[in-house]
Amino acid sequence: MTEKFSSTNTHKTSVVSRQGRWIRFLPALIVLYSIIKEFRVGTSFTYKYQTEFLNYTAATLNGEVYPYYAYAYLFAIVPILLFTDILLYKPIMYLEIFGQLAYRFTLTFTSSILSQQIGQAMYGITDASDIALSSYIYGKFEKDEYQKLTSWNSAGEMVGKTGGYLLTQLIILTHIGTYRTLNQIAFCASCIAFIFCFLMPRIKWKHIVAKISTEESRKFQGTHSVFPTSFLEYALYRLRNMKSDFFKNYSNGSIRKWSFWWAMTTSMSYQVTLYVQTLYGQVQVGDDTPLNAFADAAYSFTSAVFILLMNRLPINWDKWGETTLVTISIVDTVLLVLFSRTNSIYLMYCCYILYRSLYQVMITVAQWNIAKKMVTDSYGLVLGINSFIALILQSILVRIVTDKRGLGMQVREAYLVYAALHALLALIFFISIVYSIVSYLASAG
Template sequence: MSVFFPTVLLCVYGFFTSLRPCEPFLTAYLMGPDKNLTETQVVNEIFPVWTYSYLFLLFPIFLATDFLCYKPVLVLQASSLVVTYVMLWRAQGLLAMQLVEFFFGLSTASEVAYYSYIYSVVEPEHYQRVTAYCRSVTLFGSAAGSLTGQLLVSVAEVDMVYLVIITLASASVAFLVPCFLPMPKRSLFFHRRAGAEEARPRSSSRTATRMEKAEDSDSRVPLNRPDISRASRSSEAGSGSRGLVAVLRMLFDDFVQCYRCRTLLAWSLWWALATCGYFQIINYSQPLWEHIFVMNTGNIWLSYSFYVLFRTTYMLLITVATYQVAASLNMQRYALVFGVNSFVALLLQSLLTLVVVDSSVLGLKVFTQFFIYGAYFAVISAIFLFAGLYKLASRRHSEQKALPGSRAQSETDSPPTGGTDSRTCVCEGSQSSSSS
């Protein structure tokens, strides 16, 4: 029951926060008669605010989430969504829509509370199953919201403002759910149980062992051991809570320790680079499609198909990367590494947005932007392709170099058999002993 109740509530919360029928039509709504904004204002002046807000709020929200024990930040996220859609419904003007993007960035940064709350109220053996439930429900809510919006617009010909109202109603339901969640009594960093060890699933421990064996000797880091950086955590031995300075010092020590592992560093680098480009594509795909409607080129369904393929491929690969990173980490470092990877992705996205999209720098048109995004992914693909080929060639070279030495060693160590196959001798010996 202690696992079932918060899991059900979190699934309900995740579904209603992700049920956003207006999201696929946001660009058309802002440029339509309800808001009457220009494409330049929407693409180059409004949308970048979300990226900047998300970047600057992520780390403070990350610390506040742990210090406040998750539940208050869940309330903050739901409140931000309610404010976002109330303003999107009623407010007018460029500045008001920029404030909408700020509150939506606050809500997005607060998602860390949703995905980390469960680890404070259930035992480690339930982590994998409960995480799967929560992520599946949020994806289902997102898909259901998009499908609902498409059906209402295409079939029922509902005005887009009603999609905003439906989304606001969904956010209001989500706002009520955290009130019934139990308040956690511990957290990963600030409020830990005195003398508690860093728990993690056994399956991940076995996977971490296999990963460490596959790495080179100079890059092996026992990331799942609870006694690493013990000196920086000695202050918590007699108390269950720590101050900000001690937490920051511990996070820095763990950061250095984790990213010494070259396998984890490579997967994290791919994660950050791919996520940066992924966010740019999904944020600015709607203005691209608006141009293809206007131009009537007939390629809109081709664009839709490649968009679905792109998002599916990213979701598949980010799942693999998530597993590879998490397999060698305990839950405390899981939160740290995932937070760092998200922050790096947002930092890169902010730089890309500032240079390419923001009207204060280049402010390029949407077609030009997507040419740059295509080149960005091409460069990433080339880098990781050559890195993979280099690693494969190095491994084969090392195996071939070690092969003559291993043969000579085996010949030296093997006893003289007088030209008889050793396997035959073993078999004969077993047969003679059995006959006797």
């Protein structure tokens, strides 16, 4: 009997030891996965590929193909935000990779307008599923590691994008391949990303329950809650607590402010990114060696550097967060106005690099601030709701501003609308700062 007990303890110790060694290597695997899945070769020239290789007009792409991205994103984000935590993250990570594969397949091997619409829809599902990896990180690790791992993950994504953009530009400048070649490489990269996703250890429901139990014990000492004892009970527990988790998290003023900025800025950033190649195309007529990918590589590399720097700086975001958001929003307004008015492709590149870099850095800051302030482990729910609101706003922008069934604005005029919305965002947070100062002075008096 003693030997059996000793053997059992030895086995458990061995398992714990292996898990401890594995968890030390997991951050590196996450960063590698982030790099590979964001190695999206050819993205900078999708518009030129579809107009010059597939022979679509700008009007067809902007009015009949690209809007499907936003609509599919909006359709997919609801079930994703509801079930990411319940399904323990990895199935949604697989969905992201499958969406990438389908999108690249339609670009590489098909040419009908229906297939391009399906491809845009799958790309929308891919981006809607992007919250799964961040939720996976927060579910697997402890809160004191959130800022570091969020920064590493975001920097890894930027490094992957930088590599993809540089390879894209190299192929175009040296003429060793065509726009079709770029999409073939991207399809292969998505296959490799699937392998890395498969290697990521799944999170067990017992691990999440243990985290919830520890958190509740810390907050409510002396109470004994009943926790799930099976996956079915865990799923039902998540469903029952979804409403209360929502109110617990969004009752925090800091989470509301960061989430509001996230949703507003993300919706506009998606629109700017979606139509930037159309704007480039207006001033690149007859240019056989455009530098679009260099611009993308520059913003992603700059973002990676500044994300890592922000992780090292001891900034009190509770104190300086709103001031930073006002400043960033004003800069974004100026950049988009310049972007929409200029006919210089190099000034366009500069505006795009600065705009996208500021967005990537601040969305990373917003993400870890929200995660640290959360009082429940419903990471997929909160991140999903923020993305859902952003997609509602983007779909409204698409329907009103660019869709041919709305105002059908040209891209330059649409960019002025996005600039005005950034100015409005700056005004809202400025009013919030003034209100906070007045309230503080009134209470001090």
